[in-house]
Amino acid sequence: MVLGPERGSNLRLALGKFMERLENSAFGFKVAQGDQKLRAQARKELTLILGKAYRPEIAQMLDQRPGAPIAPATARTPAPPASVASPALSASVWPASALSPGQTGVWSVGKTNVRCVSVTWETADTKTYSFVSDPPTLFHYKPGQFVGIEISLPNGVLRRSYTISSSPSRPYTLSITVKKVPMGWMSNWLFDNMVEGFECAISGPAGKFTCFDYPSRKLLFMAAGSGITPTMSMLRWLADTASDADIVFINNVRTPDDIIFHQELLHMSTRLADKLKLVIVPAAASPARPWHGPIGKLDEMLVKTYAPDFREREAFVCGPPGYIAVAKSLLADMGLPLEKYHDESFGGLPAAPPVPAARKALPAASAIASPAPKAGPVPGKPAETAPVDLARQAAGSGLLPSRSSAVANAASAMNAAAKAPANSQALTIPRATPHTLIAPATAPNATASAMNAAAKAPASSQALTMPRATPHMLIAPATAPKAEISIEGTSDKFGIAPGQTILEAADAAGVSLTHSCRAGVCGACKIRKVSGEVQMDNQTVLSQRDVDDGYILTCIGKATGKVVLAP
Template identity: 30%
Template structure:
């Protein structure tokens, strides 16, 4: 065996060879990192941010699950994935319950286009939520090991502090790497544990606070689709060039450049006409998609109470009776209010004909 390992010391692993699990590290609740090595001792060659597909031998039959690699190719003797089980997880739940050191499985890959090597830049902005942090961890470790000082603003959003993945590792790297700026954002604190960082949901205000030069940065984003949609809305609403935005989906990582989907987000267009009907005042005003409901209201001589004009205070909340608006708020309205038809006039853009109760 020793002779075999020695003879393959410089060989590169291919997915024709099984992987052997050599360690299982519990991370946060329902989450663990699994480290694998090639049985032959071959090295791993991949790009930071890529993914692998594992063949999992469940009792009812083999299933395949795709996971981002959380380790870095700068440490090629092993490869790690970090998985988080959801309530409906099957493959990940099996891994957490049954995959132990010594287990051998088959894997396919690595593959994927979500890597900073495809988009070299002087400044990066990594934005993730939950286990979407894994490709960012791989890319950050790669740059840390590269030996030069990068410029990375690293934002990770989690439900609570105890659910932040890789917190200790990233904060340790930040103490050794002056160009790494780590920012944690939680939805809610934990009892009896003071939290002095950011709290709330990702929005434009938060973006301006943690990365005021975001317009100059190459953005990589990974997390649940609603989270990534909010990130895209925040960036595009602030004039960011979305050609420099890249994302990886939990559900559909892409293997080739041709498979990268076109983003079909709704974006207001100043060249497209719109119309706002003020139901109480019995007036109609023409405008464009780039005009906020508040701006059109003021221009027409009507009055809506307003405060911050940035979607924070909620003062300009009104009811939308008909039509669609594109609203990018910063926490000034609840999901329940939105479901009942309310909007914030200061950050709502009419996408066609809209009727409001004013």
């Protein structure tokens, strides 16, 4: 085949251009290293064939239009390098460009300052607030955990714990999603005042409600209202990390207008395809918004329809206390193993104000001393309960002190009156007052003596007059040492009343202790106990290691004697 002089010259130039690019590439570098000797030999032979045509300085002529005469080679002026923005300019436009996983610090525990960078409306009463750390750091936590938000105001400090709705797989920002609720001081303040640029502090992270610690091939998520926030964090993390877990998510809402993350949930359902079975169930339809999905409340049929294999799944339930109670009871009755059930309650009420121990458990006096009003018969119960039974029931149920001599002797007196002759006059016992309900163990048993005398009195005797207890008889001398709290290394010291928590006593004394939920749920008030005894009923936040190391929760901890806390 004859190419002709012009076509042959163009072919040589093309081959020369190819060899130039080959030598300047990474592949050419490997060839030069001798790891492929046969190809290196072929390159040499091709260079000999091309001869003078293989000259890099004339390879640029290939870029000219076909048929154009070949211009003589001229010296090329190197093109100026592309302008590169300064690091400061890049950071101002792309803040994340200044963060490098290998060089930037990572926040994983403790307190740090943050700045709000965006506020996003989710529903009419719910917003998502996104923060960056200041100074810049990357956020590290487990999906589903929460942080404490602390906002300093001129008249005090607002503190509250909120679940992180963002995913740790996206470490540049941290987001919380907050629903505005009645009497929610912190949520209302955030809703009305939090804007881009606002600075506050976060602490944490904390919380055990996370699928991270319970790896499973099958997951069941159930959420109601703002309880979707930890679920969303876990869903985002599972999607970003290419998990192959099979997920069923049942999201119960009031109406279609109250669906938080609605569009993202639909997108995620499409993105994860068969890995995610999403069902959103409003309790009622919205008048102005069509809804073509299921409507109703959480029940057995709903669970069996979308998660027939629920017994094989690790279940995570989050929502208001009422929803948690229904879901837990339902799943337990349906046979879900207890070790596969995990929940976190939202919207718990703050701890009740302290009540003096002597009057905290006492009902109205008339409920104990007076006979119960007659009512219709109740299956399995007598139609009327005798006064002596009321007294016994009150003592057994904890309504009265179990060792109080007043109740026991009152019951004896009533028994004696019930056995009195028919012609005897009825024994008249005055209505009990709060002063007569509590009798000290060491005080003279004046009430018992009076009642026994009344039982032995003749029928013609007058009504019994019970002596009024005097103040020194009402409160027994304290045998336990007075409770007192002190902070090690500081001058802070305050007393604590019986039945009062450490946090309540600190607030009353004007001592600031870190806290949030005030209900033993979030763990923000965790502090180490140096010495002394502190009782915590039904705490589930601290790990056994925390307890062994001496940590307590001040919002539910009640001190006995003198207690010293670490600063």
